[in-house]
Amino acid sequence: MKFKIEKKLEGKLGRAGTIETIHGVIETPAFVVVGTKGTVKSVNPDQVRDAGAQVVLANTYHLYLQPGDEAVKKMGGLNKMMNWSGPSMTDSGGFQVFSLGAAYKKGISKVIQITNPSLLIPERFDDSDAPRLAKIGQDGVSFTSHLDGSVHYITPEKSIQIQHNIGADMIFAFDECTSPSEDFKYQEEALERTHSWAERSLKEHGKLNALRQAQGKQSIALFGIVQGGREEVLRKKSAKIISEMEVDGQKFDGFGIGGSFAKEDMSTAVKWVNEVLPEEKPRHLLGIGEPEDLFMGVEAGVDLFDCVLPTRLGRNGTIYTKTGKIHIMNTEYRLDVAPIENDCECYTCKNYTKAYLAHLFHGKEMLGGTLASIHNIYFIVNLVKKIRQSIFDGNFDDYKKDFLKLYL
């Protein structure tokens, strides 16, 4: 993997460039489409590509449980298995430490709304009797499968081994995604754990990459993940430690910025981190986001984003438009024979009306979720492409202002 910066955003951390992989070039900033189980839900790879996506992200934990990483390997690896010819990534399972652990059944997620700061009361660190499917152990995490209840112990080494079997172009270190509502003491502890896991991930990855090279296979790129919650000290410390971390002469090829954020903290947290991270390596803001987040991220020096929203919202009947999101099942669209957006170049907009989409959703027809996902992927991927172009054209600020004025 090779990263090259082609143009910088004047006076800011933002930049535009390219990431070269053996499966092709990613023009950054770029939006990575999520295909957790080795499929972008409800859309096939041709449709993903035609919607403009350059790279997809699958999940270690899910593929490990089903069909199993050995099965993926036997099928020729992630790309071959899912018939995706472009660049690919896998997440390490670190997010599941959070979503199936501290966040389990609590209604909290990647981004939480803070209407009242006093709501940020630290969660009791040891509410360990709360039901959860992921429990943090001494040197790894014990997961109870949501599929069959079987218990699996995932260590950093195990996560990296699984990811090497899955065989994406870029993979992530095993980390602990924390909730912003945890207190400083817990964030600090979790961060130390994430750093120790990062080191072990890097070490295991070095071994496995050496093995690949000996077999004449292309090496895989490993991204380290920066955590630290909403604490400036911790975020900066993490960025420094992760970027300087070196095992057997190997360093991380790029960086992920992780954690669950309060919306209003996200921008500052990302800036803290990117001011410290080395300029010459790519940065991936994990699990983000909404259009306004993408502008924020690019401006703050992010090169890659991924998010489930375009496909999840699409399947659930919410559709992006430049004037905001719409609920396609709402009464007003039942007889609306215009496309979602007149000037949209996506397959859905070129061929179908809102009334038809509304009909498909009301009739619970599968095609509804597919067509809505295609549009949403196109919308978000293309938005990031346009943001990228605005960096080259020198009008990022204007584009941001114009877009958000209409959208929000």
Added chain:
RNA sequence: GCGCCGGUCGUAUAGCGGCAAUUACGGGAGACUGUAAAUCUCCUUCCUUCGGGAUUCGAUGGUUCGAGUCCAUCCCGGCGCA
């Protein structure tokens, strides 16, 4: 004409003396940020200053402190016998 069985909030259902009335679908709205998610939540008789108030279970009478619920008559539908 006689005999059964049945008529409940758009539809289909529950209900067997204390009920504004069950459940499902349909309908309305909302949520979703490294996917436990083609999922989830709320509303769906009328009015409401959200405390509550007013009318409801084919119709009309009746029994009862109290009636979809019991009784009588009538209306409508299904089946059977003439």
